[in-house]
Amino acid sequence: MDDIGHKDGSGSEAISVRATRIQDVAKLADVSTATVSRALATPERVSPEARARVLEAIAKTGYVPNPAARTLRSQKTYMVLVVLPDLANTFFSKILRGIEETLFEAGYGMIIGDLDGSPEKEAHFAAFTAAGRVDGAILLNGHLFGQSRGGEGISARITIPLVALCESIPGADIPQIEIDNRAAASRMTQHLASLGHRSIAYVSGPASNILERERFQGFKDGLAASGLPFEPVQVIPGDYTIEAGVRAGRDIVARRDRPTAVFCTSDEMAIGLMRTLFSAGLRVPDDISVAGFDDIDFAVVAEPSLTTIRQPRRELGQAAASALIDLLQGRPSPKRIRLETELVIRDSVAPL
Amino acid sequence: MDDIGHKDGSGSEAISVRATRIQDVAKLADVSTATVSRALATPERVSPEARARVLEAIAKTGYVPNPAARTLRSQKTYMVLVVLPDLANTFFSKILRGIEETLFEAGYGMIIGDLDGSPEKEAHFAAFTAAGRVDGAILLNGHLFGQSRGGEGISARITIPLVALCESIPGADIPQIEIDNRAAASRMTQHLASLGHRSIAYVSGPASNILERERFQGFKDGLAASGLPFEPVQVIPGDYTIEAGVRAGRDIVARRDRPTAVFCTSDEMAIGLMRTLFSAGLRVPDDISVAGFDDIDFAVVAEPSLTTIRQPRRELGQAAASALIDLLQGRPSPKRIRLETELVIRDSVAPL
DNA sequence: CTGTTAGCGCCTTCAC
DNA sequence: GTGAAGGCGCTAACAG
Numbered sequence: 001m002d003d004i005g006h007k008d009g010s011g012s013e014a015i016s017v018r019a020t021r022i023q024d025v026a027k028l029a030d031v032s033t034a035t036v037s038r039a040l041a042t043p044e045r046v047s048p049e050a051r052a053r054v055l056e057a058i059a060k061t062g063y064v065p066n067p068a069a070r071t072l073r074s075q076k077t078y079m080v081l082v083v084l085p086d087l088a089n090t091f092f093s094k095i096l097r098g099i100e101e102t103l104f105e106a107g108y109g110m111i112i113g114d115l116d117g118s119p120e121k122e123a124h125f126a127a128f129t130a131a132g133r134v135d136g137a138i139l140l141n142g143h144l145f146g147q148s149r150g151g152e153g154i155s156a157r158i159t160i161p162l163v164a165l166c167e168s169i170p171g172a173d174i175p176q177i178e179i180d181n182r183a184a185a186s187r188m189t190q191h192l193a194s195l196g197h198r199s200i201a202y203v204s205g206p207a208s209n210i211l212e213r214e215r216f217q218g219f220k221d222g223l224a225a226s227g228l229p230f231e232p233v234q235v236i237p238g239d240y241t242i243e244a245g246v247r248a249g250r251d252i253v254a255r256r257d258r259p260t261a262v263f264c265t266s267d268e269m270a271i272g273l274m275r276t277l278f279s280a281g282l283r284v285p286d287d288i289s290v291a292g293f294d295d296i297d298f299a300v301v302a303e304p305s306l307t308t309i310r311q312p313r314r315e316l317g318q319a320a321a322s323a324l325i326d327l328l329q330g331r332p333s334p335k336r337i338r339l340e341t342e343l344v345i346r347d348s349v350a351p352l
Numbered sequence: 353m354d355d356i357g358h359k360d361g362s363g364s365e366a367i368s369v370r371a372t373r374i375q376d377v378a379k380l381a382d383v384s385t386a387t388v389s390r391a392l393a394t395p396e397r398v399s400p401e402a403r404a405r406v407l408e409a410i411a412k413t414g415y416v417p418n419p420a421a422r423t424l425r426s427q428k429t430y431m432v433l434v435v436l437p438d439l440a441n442t443f444f445s446k447i448l449r450g451i452e453e454t455l456f457e458a459g460y461g462m463i464i465g466d467l468d469g470s471p472e473k474e475a476h477f478a479a480f481t482a483a484g485r486v487d488g489a490i491l492l493n494g495h496l497f498g499q500s501r502g503g504e505g506i507s508a509r510i511t512i513p514l515v516a517l518c519e520s521i522p523g524a525d526i527p528q529i530e531i532d533n534r535a536a537a538s539r540m541t542q543h544l545a546s547l548g549h550r551s552i553a554y555v556s557g558p559a560s561n562i563l564e565r566e567r568f569q570g571f572k573d574g575l576a577a578s579g580l581p582f583e584p585v586q587v588i589p590g591d592y593t594i595e596a597g598v599r600a601g602r603d604i605v606a607r608r609d610r611p612t613a614v615f616c617t618s619d620e621m622a623i624g625l626m627r628t629l630f631s632a633g634l635r636v637p638d639d640i641s642v643a644g645f646d647d648i649d650f651a652v653v654a655e656p657s658l659t660t661i662r663q664p665r666r667e668l669g670q671a672a673a674s675a676l677i678d679l680l681q682g683r684p685s686p687k688r689i690r691l692e693t694e695l696v697i698r699d700s701v702a703p704l
Numbered sequence: 705c706t707g708t709t710a711g712c713g714c715c716t717t718c719a720c
Numbered sequence: 721g722t723g724a725a726g727g728c729g730c731t732a733a734c735a736g
Contacts, residue, residue, distance in 0.1 A: 066483070072727095072730090111461060131416045242649055275655060301598070384706070386708080387707075418729050424731095
């Protein structure tokens with residue numbers, strides 16, 4: 001730190017002229033405040049002349065309705081909370097794009113609740129929600145508020161619309177937007193098998209994660225569909241991070257009986273793993289094939305470029321936001337949406 | 353849905369159509385609403401007995417203050433807007449972490465304004481801010497509201513505290529938190545020169561970007577300090593993306609007189625570039641050295657691992673949030689903070 | 705230390 | 721089609 005100049009801290013107590021209120025506009029347009037309000041909310045119920053005068057007055061004053069007053073009165077915040085496990089993960093940030101743009105178009109703002117692995121934060125966001133600061137929430141963290149621990153008291157008060165995204169929430173009676181993880185994992189497994197691989201390792205996500213459970217089922221489905229036995233020794237524990245991929249790579253390098261193909265349930269792990277194999281002198285895909293999951297931006301510039309499953313991340317976000325907006329506006333909403341994934345074939349997987 | 357149909361005359365708490373208000377708590381604790389309010393905001397100004405009764409009543413009712421009412425009355429939202437150019441960029445999301453955790457500790461929530469390259473969105477966030485929905489804002493986009501186009505009317509109304517982060521805003525009288533881009537770029541350039549490289553290419557950011565201008569100056573500083581001439585032909589235009597790196601790579605591969613080292617002003621570009629060189633049969637660092645900037649997570653698993661400049665992203669976010677909170681709470685705030693960067697030496701750069 | 709009172713700015717009946 | 725008036729829930733100002 002250098003150069004601690006002093007700024008006059010009066011920023012907060014600035015000599016701010018009080019913002020224009022609906023009254024000012026009413027006076028200027030020579031109508032009542034009720035008419036101003038109606039001219040904005042239900043223009044068709046106001047005479048064209050009055051409306052014109054109101055709009056002119058608004059333009060002249062630069063009037064912007066006070067959201068706090070509006071919320072207090074109407075009980076609507078036009079804000080949505082998005083709860084997610086890890087904001088720093090590129091997978092989520094692309095999804096946020098889709099959510100944000102859809103909410104934005106519908107006039108809603110987005111507040112991000114980054115869990116960052118701390119349960120106490122979840123309680124915070126639950127309280128936040130219970131306090132009525134948002135009209136609805138999109139949950140990317142795989143469970144409802146308070147379902148983890150200690151939040152029961154508060155979560156009982158949360159009656160606003162919710163939508164689950166990516167990680168489905170079993171038993172929750174809310175719209176669930178996701179991909180078919182099981183089918184996608186099965187497809188990749190069969191792809192590897194179809195190229196002659198009989199010994200396929202699987203680098204998992206966190207055991208407690210529902211995505212992991214689905215993808216793992218898919219892996220077993222794929223083996224079965226290809227007439228291959230499932231052998232527990234070929235499951236290598238991971239957690240979707242680059243570092244987990246590096247560790248899995250070390251594990252494989254150290255084995256006597258190496259698999260001929262490795263299916264990583266995230267691209268991060270695949271990239272970390274390939275790196276470790278490379279350092280150990282193993283060539284991908286010549287010595288060993290590697291597949292990923294997600295199709296992040298770096299997949300295409302990995303060396304070799306990564307064969308993976310593409311998730312429509314932006315569309316997932318859009319679909320979740322749409323479903324929530326439906327709910328918010330009293331429309332029926334789809335109960336479950338499954339978006340299609342795509343098998344992206346690049347250079348990290350080769351025939352045996 | 354609320355179970356209003358039950359005829360449970362006792363009025364049990366389960367059937368609450370409306371949230372608990374301060375009045376309910378006051379009645380239960382047998383004090384006035386003002387005392388309840390004070391027990392929460394300034395406990396030391398309430399007698400221990402009254403405070404205890406209030407807290408008990410709050411616990412019993414599960415009372416949570418209505419934020420809209422509070423904001424309407426106190427003119428404070430306890431919300432901060434963070435404006436950033438690209439949410440999907442991993443560089444920013446790590447910074448957000450630092451911002452969020454610091455705001456969170458101080459009791460502030462974070463609203464994200466993702467520009468995503470569209471100017472009309474900036475106008476939206478300006479209006480959002482002007483409407484008083486946030487107490488302050490952190491700007492990562494390199495200019496003030498309305499400084500781009502058409503937003504003058506609204507931006508004039510924005511009188512809340514602002515802080516600039518990463519991309520400094522010349523002439524703005526607000527706290528500026530950043531790294532010394534020029535010095536960092538100079539340092540990397542001198543590092544390359546010190547290893548014997550005389551022909552060093554520079555892959556730039558977007559020309560209009562202030563980071564780019566600073567880093568470019570640093571590049572020239574570094575050349576000068578090393579006694580090397582600056583030759584315009586060695587500047588390759590980029591925009592910090594992977595794709596720009598790929599394009600720059602093609603450019604270099606096609607040259608007859610290839611540089612012996614390339615300084616990319618983002619890790620994304622360095623990774624894209626290395627990939628292209630590799631595909632063309634050029635070996636890094638044996639045939640050509642490559643350096644990056646940022647030290648993103650993938651830098652360490654790039655092949656070869658990337659020599660780069662580490663930015664303290666989390667700390668940058670924390671510092672910006674702290675400065676803003678100072679302003680928000682009427683304290684003096686540092687005018688300019690420059691955090692230290694670090695030259696991270698890995699395998700993508702070798703002596704000539 | 706505590707209570708009473710008066711709005712913060714808006715929307716929405718209700719009356720005309 | 722329009723206006724008057726009340727109140728959403730809270731806190732600041734002012735008495736006591």
